[in-house]
Amino acid sequence: MADLLRFTALKAYDLLTGRHLLARLQELNRTQWLDREELLTLQRKKLHGLLAYAYRYVPYYQRLFDQVNFKPDDVLADLTALHKLPVLTKAIIRENFDDMLTTEGKRRAQMEKLTTGGSTGRPLIFMQDSNFRDYVTADIHRHLGWAGWKLGQPHAYIWGASFEVGRWQVLRVKLMDWVLNRFLTTAYVLSEEGMSAFAAQVRRRRPRILFGYPSSLYHFAEFVREHGMDDIKFEAIFGSAEVLYPAQRQFIEEVFAGKMFNRYGSRELGGIACECEAHTALHASIENVYIEILRELEGNEPTQPGETGHIVVTNLNNYGMPFIRYSIEDMGAWSSRESCPCGRELPLMELIQGRRIDMFKTRDGRDVWGGFASPLFGMEGVKQFQVVQKSLDLVVARIVKEGELDQARLDTIERTVKVALGDHVRVEFEFPDEIPILDSGKYRYVISEISENRRDQGVS
Ligand SMILES: [Zn+2]
Secondary structure: OHHHHHHHHHHHHHHHHOOOHHHHHHHHHHHOOOOHHHHHHHHHHHHHHHHHHHHHHOHHHHHHHHHOOOOOOHHHHOHHHHHHOOOEOHHHHHHOOHHHOOOOHHHHOOOEEEEOOOOOOOOOEEEEOHHHHHHHHHHHHHHHHHOOOOOOOOEEEEEOOOOOOOHHHHHHHHHHHHHHOEEEEEOOEEOHHHHHHHHHHHHHHOOOEEEEOHHHHHHHHHHHHHOOOOOOOOOEEEEOOOOOOHHHHHHHHHHHOOEEEEEEEEOOOEEEEEEOOOOOOEEEOOOOEEEEEEOOOOOOOEOOOOOOEEEEEEEOOOOOOOOOOEEEEEEEOEOOOOOOOOOOOOOEEOOOEOOOOOEEEOOOOOEEEHHHHOOOOOOOOEEEEEEEEEEOOEEEEEEEEOOOOOHHHHHHHHHHHHHHHOOOOEEEEEOOOOOOOOOOOOOOOEEEHHHHHHHHOOOO
16 A cells, blocks of 8 residues: 555656656666667667757857767767767866756756765766756666665665755655655764664664665674674665775675675766676666776777776766766776676676775764765865864864865864864864875875774774
């Protein structure tokens, strides 16, 4: 009865809001069984549609395509025609933000602004239309289906909650939580108290599936083990948006007595790939993304299966602000496996490398995910930042300035740190000319020297 009610509510939700969540889910559940040829044909058709739209409605691409003499129709004959277009970087997006938005009024009206919580020193601001968001949610639910989940069954998330959510958005999210039968605890502050409350909720609602960042899942698993909560089990655990380390996986699977599904995705692109029930590698969602893995970002030389390279993604659904050949700053490889026992012919990718988020410690024993900094730090005057926890009482905020950075903004930063870590914490500012890049080619935007030392000593 409740299931039918939820199904009806989801239909009503789609009707009321003009969204197409249910239709998209059904579509992805169907296309995942197409054979490889059919999938590639579908993908090329969607790619062509996006390129044609971008050329018609998006000033940045109009200019770029003309400059390099690229015609959207070129990809119909030869996909490598796409190589004429340079790789899209975060810097290019920032410089051309307004020109990258569609000029089509109808679509502009349904755009939502978002910020990445990514591991680079400066979050990216971008916009997404509702068609894109429908596909993102539908893709998550398709992947849950690979673990046996059905629409309406309870499932739990340990996930970041945005600070920027308005009242109407909160209501909508609440409605969706009920309709989809999902519940969430925030990953920003995983206190003992928060984890106890979450554990109680899990006991009450008995979700079969848990979804979260690997670091948060690992943390919750440690908590469950420490407190001897032997009844907290999940059949399937999805780790997403962070690297899943083999040791984490093993521990999480052991504690929860379930199988882990490694998933790869990002806020700006949605789901990119996910493990299926055969757990061979990650199936790429090629109905939603066109993926290239390149030896160098400058050249257009693709890697061989098994060879790690730079991942470059074109999202096929976000017409509102198209990301064409976007460098997501992750490394990965095509799998050397040709096929998967599950029978799906979505191409297989190997483990993604290169992202890591640190946990901060507090004096009262909480672990706080460093991502607390990201939504607020997309601010004017801040070119790059790095927040370093020196001790339980001292945090250093390194900021590379861009123009003027007034005191009010510095106060906001200080408040954010205190809210997350405690009022007694002292915040010191440093203003270097640059923040060095790691060997992996990335910035670390949060560093907890306490956590680092703990790891060195093998304590964590
Ligand atoms: Zn498979």
